[in-house]
Amino acid sequence: MKIVMRGEELQPVAIRVENLSKDFGSLRAVNSVSFEVVSGEVFGLLGPNGAGKTTLIKMLCTLLKPTSGKAEIAGFDIVKNPSEVRKNIGIVFQEPTLDVELTAKENLDFHGRLYGMDGKKRNERIKEVLKLVGLEDRADELVKKFSGGMQRRLEIARGFMHFPKVLFLDEPTLGLDVQTRRKIWEYIDKVRKEEDITIILTTHYIEEAENLCDRVAIIDHGNIIALDTVERLKNRVGEDSIEIVTEGDVSDFIELMKSANLRVVRTEEGLMVSAGEAERLIPQIFSLANKNGIVIKSVSLKKSSLEDVFILLTGRKIREESSSGALHVMRARRMGR
Ligand SMILES: Nc1ncnc2c1ncn2[C@@H]1O[C@H](COP(=O)(O)OP(=O)(O)OP(=O)(O)O)[C@@H](O)[C@H]1O
Numbered sequence: 001m002k003i004v005m006r007g008e009e010l011q012p013v014a015i016r017v018e019n020l021s022k023d024f025g026s027l028r029a030v031n032s033v034s035f036e037v038v039s040g041e042v043f044g045l046l047g048p049n050g051a052g053k054t055t056l057i058k059m060l061c062t063l064l065k066p067t068s069g070k071a072e073i074a075g076f077d078i079v080k081n082p083s084e085v086r087k088n089i090g091i092v093f094q095e096p097t098l099d100v101e102l103t104a105k106e107n108l109d110f111h112g113r114l115y116g117m118d119g120k121k122r123n124e125r126i127k128e129v130l131k132l133v134g135l136e137d138r139a140d141e142l143v144k145k146f147s148g149g150m151q152r153r154l155e156i157a158r159g160f161m162h163f164p165k166v167l168f169l170d171e172p173t174l175g176l177d178v179q180t181r182r183k184i185w186e187y188i189d190k191v192r193k194e195e196d197i198t199i200i201l202t203t204h205y206i207e208e209a210e211n212l213c214d215r216v217a218i219i220d221h222g223n224i225i226a227l228d229t230v231e232r233l234k235n236r237v238g239e240d241s242i243e244i245v246t247e248g249d250v251s252d253f254i255e256l257m258k259s260a261n262l263r264v265v266r267t268e269e270g271l272m273v274s275a276g277e278a279e280r281l282i283p284q285i286f287s288l289a290n291k292n293g294i295v296i297k298s299v300s301l302k303k304s305s306l307e308d309v310f311i312l313l314t315g316r317k318i319r320e321e322s323s324s325g326a327l328h329v330m331r332a333r334r335m336g337r
């Protein structure tokens with residue numbers, strides 16, 4: 001297995017993709033994408049509806065044959081060695097696939113059998129994975145009685161039940177409310193910390209990519225248009241900013257801030273401070289104002305986000321295009337899919 005540098009450490013490559021493409025008739029859904037994911041990394045594919053995320057994942061999971069290009073998962077070629085690839089991966093699909101007429105435990109047990117795990121190992125592992133996603137007390141409940149978020153957690157547990165090297169999560173929180181989504185992020189984070197696993201996930205939620213992923217590939221119309229760490233991608237559009245309006249003249253305050261080594265400029269209404277993670281500066285700014293008898297009338301924080309990066313690169317928003325897809329899937333779920 002080839003080794004690449006990741007920071008100071010040497011990490012084996014878990015996924016290597018080279019010029020991978022997929023055509024559906026005249027439509028090029030994935031256009032010659034290349035990237036590498038190292039072991040232990042959480043790698044995100046962020047893009048709007050129809051960007052080609054699921055198509056790319058399906059090729060890597062050996063469920064769709066590429067039109068051209070190649071890819072290796074855990075050292076195995078997806079076209080030449082599909083069965084070895086399958087042994088080494090876990091998948092959580094975009095659409096739910098649990099058997100809702102079975103209990104949580106039965107769903108996991110069935111999965112363990114498919115992967116040839118013996119009875120003792122299955123029982124031990126079921127307890128372990130249910131605990132990791134906070135469902136240890138619900139093992140014997142029918143899945144149809146679970147909330148959407150609980151079902152998603154169970155699907156994730158099933159995804160890594162058989163000790164895969166690579167876990168694919170296709171839109172892990174699609175259609176879930178914000179609170180449930182955050183809970184699921186916590187569980188995914190626990191999985192990455194407690195399991196020896198590499199995670200590749202697709203999403204069109206900016207916050208999801210920002211919160212979970214070490215590196216993000218932004219994908220649009222089948223092309224990877226940017227790929228980097230979240231921090232470095234955000235730096236392309238500049239840092240966060242804090243806009244402050246004070247009572248009276250702002251000149252003295254600007255000078256005070258400059259001598260405190262803050263990067264500050266005058267604006268029409270007041271002043272603006274630029275910094276990475278600018279929210280950390282707000283207490284310092286208030287104490288500086290208090291000490292010098294300056295009255296702050298308003299403060300507003302603007303965080304730079306991956307949405308800004310997408311707009312910069314495409315002139316469009318990710319979310320506008322995403323909402324209809326989320327609704328579509330939620331509707332499909334309500335109709336008993
Ligand atoms: N089996 C198929 N036959 C024909 N076209 C397809 C097929 N599957 C996907 N496509 C098309 O390929 C493109 C990429 O679809 P894909 O499902 O990979 O996008 P996605 O990024 O996963 O989108 P979403 O956010 O909606 O899940 C779309 O234009 C889609 O209509």
Ligand SMILES: [Mg+2]
Pocket residue numbers: 053054055094170171
């Ligand atoms: Mg998709």
